Amino acid sequence: MAKYSPIHPIEYRYGSPEMKRVFTRESWLAKMLRVEAALAWAQAEVGDIPRESAKHIASRANTEHVTLDAVSVWEARIQHETMAVVKALADACEEPHAGMIHKGATSYDIQDSTLGLQLKGAINIIEMDLKELAKILVAQARKYSETICLGRTHGIVAVPTVFGFKMAVWASDIRNHLEQLKEAEKRVCVGKMSGAVGTMAGLGKNGLKIQELAMQKLGLRPAPISTQIVQREALAEFLLLLSQIASTLDKMANEVRNLQRSEINEVEEPFDEAKQVGSSTMPHKRNPILSESICGLARSIRGSAVTALENVVLEHERDLTNSSYERITVPEVCILLDEALKRTKHVMKELLVHPENMKANLERFKGVIMSESVMLAMTSRGADRQWAHERVRKLAMDSWNKSGAFDKLLKSNTEVRKYLNEAEIDSALNPANYLGTAHKQIERVTASVEAYIRQN
Numbered sequence: 001m002a003k004y005s006p007i008h009p010i011e012y013r014y015g016s017p018e019m020k021r022v023f024t025r026e027s028w029l030a031k032m033l034r035v036e037a038a039l040a041w042a043q044a045e046v047g048d049i050p051r052e053s054a055k056h057i058a059s060r061a062n063t064e065h066v067t068l069d070a071v072s073v074w075e076a077r078i079q080h081e082t083m084a085v086v087k088a089l090a091d092a093c094e095e096p097h098a099g100m101i102h103k104g105a106t107s108y109d110i111q112d113s114t115l116g117l118q119l120k121g122a123i124n125i126i127e128m129d130l131k132e133l134a135k136i137l138v139a140q141a142r143k144y145s146e147t148i149c150l151g152r153t154h155g156i157v158a159v160p161t162v163f164g165f166k167m168a169v170w171a172s173d174i175r176n177h178l179e180q181l182k183e184a185e186k187r188v189c190v191g192k193m194s195g196a197v198g199t200m201a202g203l204g205k206n207g208l209k210i211q212e213l214a215m216q217k218l219g220l221r222p223a224p225i226s227t228q229i230v231q232r233e234a235l236a237e238f239l240l241l242l243s244q245i246a247s248t249l250d251k252m253a254n255e256v257r258n259l260q261r262s263e264i265n266e267v268e269e270p271f272d273e274a275k276q277v278g279s280s281t282m283p284h285k286r287n288p289i290l291s292e293s294i295c296g297l298a299r300s301i302r303g304s305a306v307t308a309l310e311n312v313v314l315e316h317e318r319d320l321t322n323s324s325y326e327r328i329t330v331p332e333v334c335i336l337l338d339e340a341l342k343r344t345k346h347v348m349k350e351l352l353v354h355p356e357n358m359k360a361n362l363e364r365f366k367g368v369i370m371s372e373s374v375m376l377a378m379t380s381r382g383a384d385r386q387w388a389h390e391r392v393r394k395l396a397m398d399s400w401n402k403s404g405a406f407d408k409l410l411k412s413n414t415e416v417r418k419y420l421n422e423a424e425i426d427s428a429l430n431p432a433n434y435l436g437t438a439h440k441q442i443e444r445v446t447a448s449v450e451a452y453i454r455q456n
Contacts, residue, residue, distance in 0.1 A: 014297070015335035016342060022121040023331035029071060030063050031114040032085050035218065037061035038113075039105055039193060042213035046206040049100045056097040057089070065092040082107035104202030106195050108318070112230045113191030115330070116220045119238065120189040122334040127181055129341040130245070131453050134174040136349045138446040141167035145442045148431050149266060149358035150369065157369050160362065160431035161438060163266075163353060166255065168442040173248045175449045177241070178456070184241050187234035191220040197317040198227040227317035232308075239308040239329070242337050243301055249344045250298035253291035256347060260288045265357050270350035290347050297340040304329045362431055367406035368399045370429045374410060374420070377428040381419040391415050 006012040010020075021027055037058040044054035060066065066088045074084035090098040102110075145164035150157050193211040194200050200207025215222040223230050259266045271278075271286050278285030307329065311322040362369070371392050378388040395413060399406040410416050410425050420428065427433055 010335050014339040016338055019125050019335050019338040022118055025068055026063060029068055031117045032110055033061035033066055035110045035113045036089060036101060038214040038217040040100060041217055042210045045213050046209050048206060053097040053100040057093060057101060060092040061089060082110055104195060105193060106228055108229045109193045113218060116189050116191040123181060123185050125338060130174055130178050133345050134171050134449050134453060136345060137167045137171035138449050141171055141442050141446050145439055147355050150361050157365055159369060159372055160434055162435060164442050165438050168445045170252050171449045172445050175452050177245050180241050184238045188238040189220055190223045190230055191215050191218055192223040192226045192230055194226050196228060229318045232312045232322060236308040236312055239333055240305050242333050243305045246298035246301040246337055246340055249340050250295045252344060253294035256291045257288045266354055268352040269347045290343050294340050294343050297336050301333050301336050304333050366399060367429045368396050371396045373428045373434045377424060378419040383419050
């Protein structure tokens with residue numbers, strides 16, 4: 001049989017070893033066997049099978065005794081994945097213990113509980129990355145809390161802000177995602193032992209206790225009620241949450257890309273000048289490739305959202321339409337988000353910030369960005385707000401069109417001078433005087449994020 005080199009970029013480009021290990025075929029088999037052992041243990045606890053059988057099954061329910069090759073041989077023969085695991089485990093066990101394996105269970109009792117274990121492992125890694133990213137953003141928010149820069153709306157200069165404010169907003173976003181992840185974990189890290197259609201008929205009168213004990217052994221929450229499968233609403237919620245997280249990373253990376261534009265040049269993502277190549281033909285290039293890749297990964301992750309919702313709709317007590325999608329997308333989304341998170345941490349921690357260019361961009365517009373400040377200064381001296389807005393607007397348009405210095409236009413205008421003297425105009429035009437509660441908000445948010453991380 002021909003052997004192929006890696007095909008999917010996940011195999012050779014994306015994802016950490018830790019996240020990939022959660023979803024390897026070997027890890028999947030180990031978890032399947034662990035679930036079978038937990039079922040046997042629970043049944044022994046309620047007296048449905050001998051304790052000796054449960055102990056024997058547990059001693060063989062590992063990848064040392066049950067190999068992937070053995071499972072693959074059985075699956076090729078019988079065309080049933082879970083039963084292939086059961087057969088291979090039975091082959092590894094002695095009689096009469098082999099006959100106690102998988103008693104009263106259905107395939108998705110094992111598969112869904114295994115999925116719960118996989119998701120628990122993935123969530124632990126995602127949570128750790130989110131916390132690390134939040135700490136980086138908090139540190140950067142404080143570091144640049146005094147660094148004044150242009151605020152922009154609609155891509156056009158607005159009023160001044162501080163660069164640390166952007167970071168504080170993002171830190172708050174990440175804290176929200178951590179809270180959402182905790183909530184989603186309660187609903188998605190579940191398992192079940194409910195039999196063919198959920199009634200537990202095959203497990204007998206002790207069915208509820210068996211499920212409770214087995215899930216306790218696995219560290220999963222028992223599904224409150226299920227059919228042959230755990231309902232897919234919670235899995236859809238989880239995948240939608242990962243799409244939201246990816247979109248937040250996309251937003252952050254997109255801002256870096258825009259601020260790195262040559263005409264703006266206020267920040268740059270890390271670039272190894274000693275050896276990194278920006279272009280195969282243009283030696284001068286320093287492209288924001290990390291940020292661009294984060295945005296691209298987010299697009300792929302978001303693409304899973306609609307199908308995750310479609311998988312909620314399954315026929316009767318179950319059908320198989322969800323299975324093929326989940327085999328591909330659950331590991332793919334977790335691995336790609338893992339990659340996007342690690343790239344975002346690197347970009348934000350090593351971000352090159354150019355305060356001198358921020359200052360130059362502020363001064364480039366010759367004071368016109370302070371029009372709101374001037375208008376409000378006039379109203380504080382008794383001017384009608386709408387009247388002041390129109391007078392300042394006309395002067396601002398003159399400044400834009402004639403590239404004139406806004407301060408000179410203001411100081412030479414008799415209507416403005418009725419309310420403001422030259423010193424008051426200069427004060428209103430000073431960006432440092434028009435930052436509102438930016439510093440207080442940064443400190444409040446960063447302290448809140450730090451407290452949440454400590455408490456969780």
